[in-house]
Amino acid sequence: MKFLLTFLGRHALTLGSVAIATAVALHLWESHQRMPWTRDGHVRTDVVRVSTDIGGLITQVLVHDNQVVHPGQLLIVLDRPRRVAALERAEAAITEARAQLDLARKEERRDLALRDLVATEAHEQNIAKVRTAEAALKRALADRDVAQIDMQRTEIRATVGGTVTNLDLHPGDYLAVGVQAMALVDAETLRVEGYFEETKLRSVSIGDRARIHLMGDDADIVGHVESIAAAIADDQRDNTGNLLPKVAPTFSWVRLAQRIPVRLHIDRVPAGTKLIAGRTATVEILPSTPLSVVGRHL
Known part of the structure; x- marks a missing residue:
């Protein structure tokens, strides 16, 4: 017993240090698990990959790399003159289709007025001309709508607020359909x-x-x-x-x-x-x- 007390007295500091270290280790382990x-x-x-679905020459680049932009801000302008010409051509096609439809309807009304004086085959042909002219007008109107959409798409705008990154575009570059023009880091x-x-x-x-x-x-x-x-x-x-x-x-x-x-x-x-x-x-x-x-x- 005396030997044990002597041993403990000599090594009390060491044993105390070991006990404290063990307690600290257990506490750290418990904290690590908890x-x-x-x-x-x-x-x-989230990163928005800015691209286009129409393609064309770049005429303006209105932002620079690492610039903060807000939703709807104009980033790039593509070849507008070509799209303006396409829209004018679509408007002209509508005018032509309406003229053809008016002419076909006049012939149909004339057939109805003459009744039996017009051959059945000729009357059926005039009815077919009216249907064809109506379809041509619908097609021309649809082409005009597409041309208007393409005209709007010449202006590439930010869909979210964030920061422009990976921008390496210059006026005169050609931006192909589906090719990523820049990355827009969504701040939200x-x-x-x-x-x-x-x-x-x-x-x-x-x-x-x-x-x-x-x-x-x-x-x-x-x-x-x-x-x-x-x-x-x-x-x-x-x-x-x-x-x-x-x-x-x-x-x-x-x-x-x-x-x-x-x-x-x-x-x-x-x-x-x-x-x-x-x-x-x-x-x-x-x-x-x-x-x-x-x-x-x-």
Whole structure:
């Protein structure tokens, strides 16, 4: 007994340090399990791919790279003279079609007035001319509508508010149909997506508060869990030609947890923080608190 007391007296400091370290480690482990976090997070946003469905020479570029624009703002003007000429040609076709229809209807009325004096075959031909002229007028009106739409499409406008990026266009360039002219970063859809290990998902719920730290910044962003991904790709399975599943016959002794995307809504951004899509973020899910309470604190 005396030996034990002597031993404890000599090593009390060491044993105390070990006990404190063990307690701290257990506390950190419990916090890690209770408040899941990941360093695999990124700022994300929706990107609008600005393009055209008519094609033509670019006559004006009214924005520059990295410029902030608002919805409806004019970005690019395409070849208007060609579309103006097409619209005038469509209007002329309508005038011609109406004249042909008026003439066919006059002949039809004349046949009705003469009655038996006009051969049945000639009368039927005049009726067919009226129907043909009516169809030609409808076609001309439709062509005019298309020409008006094409005329409007010569002005490419922003569909959302955001920032122009990847712009490399100049007057005189030809913009083909369906080719992306520029990218427009939608400012209203900025968010953070964190990729959490599947073993931590039981501690993540929609509405949970989140602390977001962007690499290189001092202050943290405040947000909350908006949604959790419903599915991810299975790289161990593929389909064959007969639609039967093809499963890779492999097994690893070390099984890595899959990472599941969790979307975070941004509630508060510190002054001076630059939310740029692609920035790296560390995300920590805080203990569950009703979202209404979070709103009062923000």
